[in-house]
Amino acid sequence: MGANASIRDRSLVVGEYTGDPCEAATSPLVRGGGGHAGPGAADVRVSVVVPTLDEADNIPHVLARLPEDLDEVILVDGHSVDDTVAIAIAIRPSVRVVMAPRRGKGAAIAAGFAAARGTIIVMIDADGSNDPAEIPLFVAALMAGADFAKGSRFMPGGRSADITLVRRLGNTALNRAVNGLFGTTYTDLCYGFNAIWARHVATLDVNCDGFEVETLMNIRAARAGLAVVEVPSFEHERLSGASKLSAWRDGRRVLRTIVRERFSTRGVQARPSLTA
Numbered sequence: 274m275g276a277n278a279s280i281r282d283r284s285l286v287v288g289e290y291t292g293d294p295c296e297a298a299t300s301p302l303v304r305g306g307g308g309h310a311g312p313g314a315a316d317v318r319v320s321v322v323v324p325t326l327d328e329a330d331n332i333p334h335v336l337a338r339l340p341e342d343l344d345e346v347i348l349v350d351g352h353s354v355d356d357t358v359a360i361a362i363a364i365r366p367s368v369r370v371v372m373a374p375r376r377g378k379g380a381a382i383a384a385g386f387a388a389a390r391g392t393i394i395v396m397i398d399a400d401g402s403n404d405p406a407e408i409p410l411f412v413a414a415l416m417a418g419a420d421f422a423k424g425s426r427f428m429p430g431g432r433s434a435d436i437t438l439v440r441r442l443g444n445t446a447l448n449r450a451v452n453g454l455f456g457t458t459y460t461d462l463c464y465g466f467n468a469i470w471a472r473h474v475a476t477l478d479v480n481c482d483g484f485e486v487e488t489l490m491n492i493r494a495a496r497a498g499l500a501v502v503e504v505p506s507f508e509h510e511r512l513s514g515a516s517k518l519s520a521w522r523d524g525r526r527v528l529r530t531i532v533r534e535r536f537s538t539r540g541v542q543a544r545p546s547l548t549a
């Protein structure tokens with residue numbers, strides 16, 4: 274599939290993965306049953322939220338590969354000290370720039386969700402690891418009935434050229450913990466490429482600041498009974514610059530989030546009553 278795919282490409286159907294991200298299969302629903310087709314393609318407006326912290330060298334690549342018919346692109350900047358914002362505006366004058374209220378990816382995602390005006394919100398990293406050409410696949414998964422489409426590097430058809438051994442082991446262990454504690458069958462817990470119907474954003478109530486944001490979203494989506502689908506994704510190497518994630522520090526934050534959510538009573542789907 275060429276660059277700048279269309280998010281309204283209705284040929285994106287579930288099928289065998291051929292190596293072309295836009296022909297990949299999605300998972301069956303991994304949790305929940307609340308999904309429904311939602312509005313027709315004509316009523317769908319797609320917002321893309323891009324958290325940035327010193328990504329001046331990478332943001333041109335990401336913006337250049339976005340699908341052509343997005344409704345808005347929101348850059349949530351964590352007060353970069355490089356020219357990330359100026360470069361983004363120069364390349365895409367229509368970009369909406371939101372300054373994150375606090376440091377941290379979670380704070381940026383929450384601010385982007387609050388600012389988004391679309392019916393679908395896609396979150397994608399700014400370092401070139403996530404291929405914007407995969408966005409139509411996430412949109413298609415939502416249009417096909419999912420409430421929340423989460424990218425996965427580790428389901429059939431997904432892959433990572435970026436993850437280190439330590440991070441892979443940590444992600445696998447934490448992913449298993451979540452599956453065991455919350456009854457999910459996720460194959461990837463900490464991946465930043467996801468899409469959700471805007472109407473479900475309040476349900477997730479993203480109120481964390483750091484890299485635990487995807488874990489929080491995945492757990493709360495499952496507990497709220499949202500229909501979650503995994504979408505195979507290829508994670509490329511960060512194009513340039515340094516990672517902001519520390520495996521140990523952020524791994525502990527993810528673990529704390531899992532424990533906190535396990536003992537929280539919020540968002541637990543009500544069990545059907547046996548009495549009328």
Ligand SMILES: Nc1nc2c(ncn2[C@@H]2O[C@H](COP(=O)(O)OP(=O)(O)OP(=O)(O)O)[C@@H](O)[C@H]2O)c(=O)[nH]1
Nearest residue numbers: 324325326350351377378381398399511516517518
């Ligand atoms: N606004 C904002 N964005 C951030 C912050 N920390 C990270 N980001 C962005 O969040 C995305 C993911 O951060 P990365 O540093 O790539 O983390 P990672 O993908 O786990 O690490 P690598 O695989 O090494 O790239 C990137 O687009 C960052 O620019 C922050 O404090 N504020």
Ligand SMILES: [Mg+2]
Nearest residue numbers: 398400402511
């Ligand atoms: Mg990255």
